[in-house]
Amino acid sequence: METIGFVGVGKIGMPIAENLIKSGYRVLGYRRSSMAEFEKIGGTPARSPADIGAQTDVVFCCMPSSEALDEVIQGPQGLLQSARPGQIIVELGSHPIAYKERQIAPLAAKGAIFVDGEMSGTPGMVAQRKGVVYLAGDKEACRKAERVVGGFAESCIYFGPFGAASKVQVAQQSCSSR
Numbered sequence: 001m002e003t004i005g006f007v008g009v010g011k012i013g014m015p016i017a018e019n020l021i022k023s024g025y026r027v028l029g030y031r032r033s034s035m036a037e038f039e040k041i042g043g044t045p046a047r048s049p050a051d052i053g054a055q056t057d058v059v060f061c062c063m064p065s066s067e068a069l070d071e072v073i074q075g076p077q078g079l080l081q082s083a084r085p086g087q088i089i090v091e092l093g094s095h096p097i098a099y100k101e102r103q104i105a106p107l108a109a110k111g112a113i114f115v116d117g118e119m120s121g122t123p124g125m126v127a128q129r130k131g132v133v134y135l136a137g138d139k140e141a142c143r144k145a146e147r148v149v150g151g152f153a154e155s156c157i158y159f160g161p162f163g164a165a166s167k168v169q170v171a172q173q174s175c176s177s178r
Helices: 013-022 036-040 049-055 066-074 097-101 104-108 123-127 139-149 164-176
Strands: 003-007 026-030 058-061 088-091 113-120 132-136 155-158
Touching: 003 013, 003 049, 013 026, 013 036, 013 123, 026 049, 049 058, 058 066, 058 139, 066 097, 066 104, 088 139, 097 113, 097 164, 104 113, 113 139, 113 164, 132 139, 132 164, 139 155
Parallel strands: 003 026, 003 058, 058 088, 088 113, 132 155
Antiparallel strands: 113 132
């Protein structure tokens, strides 16, 4: 059974993790608050993002703020501490592209690949596997991540260079708010 890492098991992350578990993955997860609900759905709690990175080749993050993203990647217990060649880290949260881009070089220095991802859909849609994931960045890494995305989303669309997924999400949100 393949183990997938997930940092940020919250409103969107919890249904993603649950769908991954239902799809046959072992999910190693982390959040700052209680992990009881995550354990109840069959998830395995980790001590820190670094702990997740040490045990998984593919890590998804869904951070509520750009500051949280910085902490999860570059903090003292962040994914950078255990990053290694070939590891793929996908951020699914909506953040300014500049904040996501700040994560690329430090992870690349350790051989890990950071992918620009966006999750489109409400928590209810995500729970029903009706969400859509947008990916951008290293094409091969996105292809590998897409295989896992199939375990929690209806579809996955690759948009090309890093930042393109974030731009599509912003455009999609501005169209739907009219």
